[in-house]
Amino acid sequence: MGDVAMTVPVLRAFTQQYPDVKLTVLTRAFFRPLFRDLNNVTVFHADLKGEHKGLLGLYKLSRELRRENCDAIADLHNVLRTKILKFLIYAREIASIDKGRKSKKDLVKGKKFEQLKTTSQRYADVFETLGFPLDLSKPSFPKPVTLHAEILEIIRGSNKKRIGIAPFAAHDGKKYPLDLMAQVIKELSKNYQVLLFGGGENEIAILNDFESETDGIINLAGKLQFSEELDVISNLDVMLSMDSGNAHLAAMLGVKVVTIWGVTHPFAGFAPFNQPDDYALVADRKQYPKIPTSIYGNKYPDDYKHAAGGVSVEAVVEKIKVVLS
Template sequence: MSIEPKHILVIRLSAMGDVAMTVPVLRALIQQYPDLKVTVLTRSFFTPFFRGLKQVSVYSAEVKGRHKGVFGLYKLARELNRNEFYAIADLHNVLRSKLLKRFLKTKRFVSIDKGRKEKKQLTSGRVFKPLTTTHQRYAHVFETLGFPLDLSRPVFPEPSVLNEKALRLLGEEKKKRIGIAPFAAHEGKMYPLHLMHRVIEVLSRDYQVLLFGGGQSEIDKLKAIEKNYGNVVNVAGKLSLEEEMDVISNLDVMLSMDSGNAHIAAMLGVKVVTVWGVTHPYAGFAPFNQPEDYALLADRTQFPDIPTSIYGNKYPEGYETAAGSILPKVLVEKIKSVITRREERTTK
C-alpha cells in the first residue's frame, strides 16, 4: 500500500517580488524533500513563476473577486479544505492569511516572522547591520514545520527556448544581452531617468539592451528610450509574463532597481546588478544568490538616513534622487565586469 506524499499549502498572495522570492526556496524544498507535494496559494497572474517545479501546483486566490472579504475567505477555505494538507506555511503573515487560518482545518500552521521590530530599528537609525534575508525567513518556516533547508547550493533552470514572437522582437542581433528594469513602485527607489539614459547610451554601443517595465506610463517612457538609441528593444507590454520570463532567462545580466524584476531574474539564475536608493539590502530583500558587490548603494555620507523605509515609500525631502549619487560610469563598469566574469567562467 503506497503512502500519500505529505501535502503542504504555501500562502504568499503578493507582491510580485515577494512571490518571486519564494521560488528558489520552494525549488530547494522539493529537491531536498522529493516526496513532498506543494500547493501555492497566490494570484493566478503569478502562476508562471512556478513552472518547472513538478511537485508544485498553484491555487488561485481571487481576493478582488469571489474570495473578497471575510465571506470570500471562508469560501476559499472551504475550497482548500477539500485537500488533506499536512501543514500550512504562511509566507505572507497579513490579516488576510490570519483570517484564512481560522477557517482552515490543518493544525500545523506556521507563519513567517517578518522581523518587524528589527526592521523598524534599521529604518529609525538605531541599528545598521544586515538582517535575516527574506529567503532565510521563508526557509525558517519550513524548518519549523520539520523540513530544514540548505539554500547554499541552488540549482536553476536552463535558459528557455524563445518562441517566434520573442525572436522577432529581439531580432537577429547576436550581441550580449543586458536587461534593464529602470522603474520601481516609489521614486526614492529609482535611479534618475536622465542618468539611466546615459547608462543605456554607453551600454548599447557594445550590447543589446532590453527594457522591462509595466503599466502604460512606464511603457510610454521605455518606447521613447528605444527610439533614441540603437541596439535597444522595449520588451514591456509586448509579451506575456511567461514570455518575458523566457527572455529574461536568456539575459547575460539584469540591471534593476530594488523591485520585482530583480527577483524574477534571480529566481531564473540570471546575474542581477541592483541599484539602491532610499532602501538598503540590509533589510533582507536583496535578490537571491547574488554577490554582495552586485548591489550598488546610494552614498550614505550624503544621505545618512538611508534606509529611510523598508519599501521606499517614506523618505525626507531631497532623498528622492539619492540613487543618483551612484555615478553612471559605476553602473556601466559593474555591468561590463559581470559579463566579463561570465565569459571567463564559460571558457574554462
C-alpha cells in the same frame, strides 16, 4: 510580485530536498507562471477581486482549500488575510513567517546598521518550523527557455550579450534618475543588446523614448505576456534593476542581477537571491545618512528623492561590464 518571486528558489530547494512531499501554493492567478518549472508543486489561485473577495469570499476559499487535505500550512505572508485563512482551514500544523519587524524598525531608525536575515532565509525558517530544514547554500536554477520565433522577431536576434534593464520601482525614492538611466542605456547599447522592461502606459512611453534613441535598444514593455517575459529574462546575461520585482524575477531564474538602491538598503534583507554583495550599488550614506529611510521605500525626506543618483553612470556601466566579463 517581488515577494512571490523570492519564494521560488526556496520552494525549488524544498522540492529537491523533500521530493516525496507535495506542495500546494496559494497565490494570485497572474503569478502562476512563476512556479511552472517546479516539480510536485500545484498552484491554487485566489480570486481576491471576485469570488474570494471579503470575509465571505475567504470563507469560500477556505472550504475549497480544505478539500486539498493539507497536513500543514506554511504562511509566508503573515497578513490579516492569511491569518483569517489559517483560522478557517484547521490544519494540524501551522507555521508563519517572522518578518523581523523590530530589527527592521531599528535599522530604519539608525539604532543598528547591520545585515538582517534575508527574506529567503525567513521563508526557509517557516519550513524548518514545520520539520523541513532547508539548505539554500547550493541552489539550482532552470535552464534558459528556448525562445519561439515570435519573441525572436521582437528582440531581433543578436549575437551580442543581452542586458535587461528595468528602470522603474513602486516608489520614486527607489528609482535611478531617468536622465542618468538614459545615459547608462545609451552607453551599454554600444556593445550589448539592451532589452527594456516595464509596464503601464506612462512607463511604456518613457521606454519607447529610450528605444528611439539608438539601435540596440528594444522596449519589451506591453509586447509580451508575463510568461513570455520570463522566457526572455531567463536568456539574459545580466539584469539591471532597481530594488524591485524584476530583480527577483531574474534572480529566481539564476540570472546575474545588478541592483541600484536609493532610499532602501540591502541590509533589510530584500537583495535578490544568491547575488554577490558587490552587485548591489547603494547610495552614498555619507551624503544620505538616514538611508534606509524605510523598508519599502515609501517614506523619505524630500531631499532624498534622488538619492539613487549618487551612484554614478560610470559606476553602473563599469559594474555591468565587470559582471559580463
